[in-house]
Amino acid sequence: MGHRKEIQVEIDRRSGFCFGGVKAINKVEEELEKGPLYCLGDIVHNTIEVERLEKMGLITIDHEQFKQLENARVLLRAHGEPPGTYETAKRNDIEIIDATCPVVLGLQQKIKRTFLKHENDGTQIVIYGMRGHAEVNGLLGQTNDTAIVIEGKEELEKLDFSRDIILFSQTTKSLEGFFEIGEMIREQMQGDAQLELHDTICRQVSNR
Numbered sequence: 001m002g003h004r005k006e007i008q009v010e011i012d013r014r015s016g017f018c019f020g021g022v023k024a025i026n027k028v029e030e031e032l033e034k035g036p037l038y039c040l041g042d043i044v045h046n047t048i049e050v051e052r053l054e055k056m057g058l059i060t061i062d063h064e065q066f067k068q069l070e071n072a073r074v075l076l077r078a079h080g081e082p083p084g085t086y087e088t089a090k091r092n093d094i095e096i097i098d099a100t101c102p103v104v105l106g107l108q109q110k111i112k113r114t115f116l117k118h119e120n121d122g123t124q125i126v127i128y129g130m131r132g133h134a135e136v137n138g139l140l141g142q143t144n145d146t147a148i149v150i151e152g153k154e155e156l157e158k159l160d161f162s163r164d165i166i167l168f169s170q171t172t173k174s175l176e177g178f179f180e181i182g183e184m185i186r187e188q189m190q191g192d193a194q195l196e197l198h199d200t201i202c203r204q205v206s207n208r
């Protein structure tokens with residue numbers, strides 16, 4: 001008589017989330033134990049998970065509600081926020097629990113450094129991303145909203161090909177789209193104008 005091996009399969013309810021999302025969810029659970037907690041925007045793009053955390057006490061607010069808050073604890077989700085959000089928090093005595101994904105944070109810092117370096121030399125900082133998306137708003141904020149957002153190749157006409165261009169990408173855009181756009185820009189560059197491509201797409205999503 002052979003032994004019957006029991007195999008236990010445990011399905012991790014977080015397996016559908018990327019590393020940044022899981023980190024933010026863990027942070028919410030940890031911080032809820034310390035007291036009331038607000039979250040600026042949906043913690044993740046998943047209604048079931050948002051509702052589960054709201055049942056535990058998390059209160060989701062939008063930016064308008066955030067501006068009215070005072071003396072509260074607010075978690076910033078993985079997408080990150082522009083500098084203005086941190087300024088509002090300081091003014092209103094809001095404690096920020098920062099769950100910005102380290103990958104997004106690194107990208108914000110990179111864009112900020114690029115902006116400071118090229119602020120006055122006519123270089124165009126371009127972000128390939130979705131206009132109005134929280135992450136893109138956070139990235140734009142690093143350039144005082146001066147960067148140009150393009151959602152696709154149809155919007156390339158917004159660029160001046162006779163001036164230098166530095167292209168970044170929202171972390172969740174497609175690699176294929178990014179390189180296609182990069183190539184299209186390269187073909188149109190004029191004179192001595194330089195193009196710099198920064199593939200800043202997160203492999204947590206591009207490999208799925």
Ligand code: SF4
Pocket residue numbers: 018019020021078079101102103104171172202203204205
């Ligand atoms: S950068 Fe990657 S890991 Fe971080 S939140 Fe975005 S998709 Fe998730």
